Amino acid sequence: MNRPIYFDNNATTAVEQSVLDRMIPYFTMEYGNPSNTSHVFGWAADEAVQIAREQMANLLGADPQGLVFTSGATEAINHVIKGLGKGRTSGHIITAATEHKAVLNACEELESQGIETTYLPVDQNGQISVEQVKAALRDDTFLVTVMWANNETGVIQPIKELGLLLKNHPAYLFTDATQSIGKVPISVENVDFLALSAHKFYGPKGVGAVYIRPGKPVIVLPQLLHGGAQERGRRASTLNVPGIVGLGAAAEVASACLESGYREMKAQRDRFESSLLASFPDILINGGDVDRLPQTSNITFKGIRAAEMMAEIGRIAVSTGSACTTGSGKPSHVLSAMGLSPDEAAGTVRFSMGRHTSVEEVNEALDLLCAYAARNQPVSI
Numbered sequence: 001m002n003r004p005i006y007f008d009n010n011a012t013t014a015v016e017q018s019v020l021d022r023m024i025p026y027f028t029m030e031y032g033n034p035s036n037t038s039h040v041f042g043w044a045a046d047e048a049v050q051i052a053r054e055q056m057a058n059l060l061g062a063d064p065q066g067l068v069f070t071s072g073a074t075e076a077i078n079h080v081i082k083g084l085g086k087g088r089t090s091g092h093i094i095t096a097a098t099e100h101k102a103v104l105n106a107c108e109e110l111e112s113q114g115i116e117t118t119y120l121p122v123d124q125n126g127q128i129s130v131e132q133v134k135a136a137l138r139d140d141t142f143l144v145t146v147m148w149a150n151n152e153t154g155v156i157q158p159i160k161e162l163g164l165l166l167k168n169h170p171a172y173l174f175t176d177a178t179q180s181i182g183k184v185p186i187s188v189e190n191v192d193f194l195a196l197s198a199h200k201f202y203g204p205k206g207v208g209a210v211y212i213r214p215g216k217p218v219i220v221l222p223q224l225l226h227g228g229a230q231e232r233g234r235r236a237s238t239l240n241v242p243g244i245v246g247l248g249a250a251a252e253v254a255s256a257c258l259e260s261g262y263r264e265m266k267a268q269r270d271r272f273e274s275s276l277l278a279s280f281p282d283i284l285i286n287g288g289d290v291d292r293l294p295q296t297s298n299i300t301f302k303g304i305r306a307a308e309m310m311a312e313i314g315r316i317a318v319s320t321g322s323a324c325t326t327g328s329g330k331p332s333h334v335l336s337a338m339g340l341s342p343d344e345a346a347g348t349v350r351f352s353m354g355r356h357t358s359v360e361e362v363n364e365a366l367d368l369l370c371a372y373a374a375r376n377q378p379v380s381i
């Protein structure tokens, strides 16, 4: 049977073959423990980890010493938010209503300690403004946490401008850049912390990193996991060497094809959206008026149950607006925050294309969607 068309790259991506090739020897030949400095197996593994750290840092314009490898973005996010909140019984965090649940739930967890959170509302395109953050800042605000780009809509937030705003305030700026790595240029220039996950940019699952700005003034975060002295004492546990090698290799590939990938994916997405508009004239392209990731189309098909439409079509793997984040069947909190009604959210599909999405796949998806539209035209009497 023909494999379905994969338009769910914001959920996860395939591991790039060249990335897998680089990882394999670290399972079978170079399987040393990088903490073991007494023989060549340990040295080889340690060298591979340091190369990966540099590859990842290059993509972010970061000092490699600022990176700590984790099991993914969720761990990185929990480390920063709960780490900064540890031991506090008061204080204030600013975030946005459309953040990933890892951020929202970590903030909620701190509220039980007495910390307050402001969840900024977004505009109809899903963006917050610098002015909103400025107005919400308080003397006791210790953290502003805003994602670089949204996982459901691809909408990009004004991170650089927030960084400039916070130059005059002691609050830290943290960005969850999980969806933007490898899709748009990312820099840590204006942020104190950043979270990422390899499987969103053609690396393996189960590995990610947190960037913690090194240098002065020194940022003190409690140790993430207690035990050995790995990651300069920040996170104990034997390093996932093959995974880390894969993360670094994926970052290197992403650096090399960032510009061409952006252009090609955006051209595919724009063609996809304009062809859809021809068949479904009253679709909404959520976030369509602002800067967004080049391969994410979040589309509301008015009057249509998206899950039913995609089930009937069958061949296109996507996420639908009622279950993007939790599989709970509740309307997506992102779409609700953007002002969509529960019915509109239920009519929404996230199509997330990828680096390897072909013209033929886009054409086939369009044919299937347009045929569905033709079968389901409202009948005029």
Ligand SMILES: Cc1ncc(COP(=O)(O)O)c(C=O)c1O
Residues within 6 Å of the ligand: 010, 011, 071, 072, 073, 074, 075, 100, 102, 147, 149, 150, 151, 176, 178, 179, 197, 199, 208
């Ligand atoms: C924006 C964003 N943040 C965080 C995460 C969590 O990443 P992981 O599951 O790799 O920990 C995801 C995954 O969907 C995401 O899209």
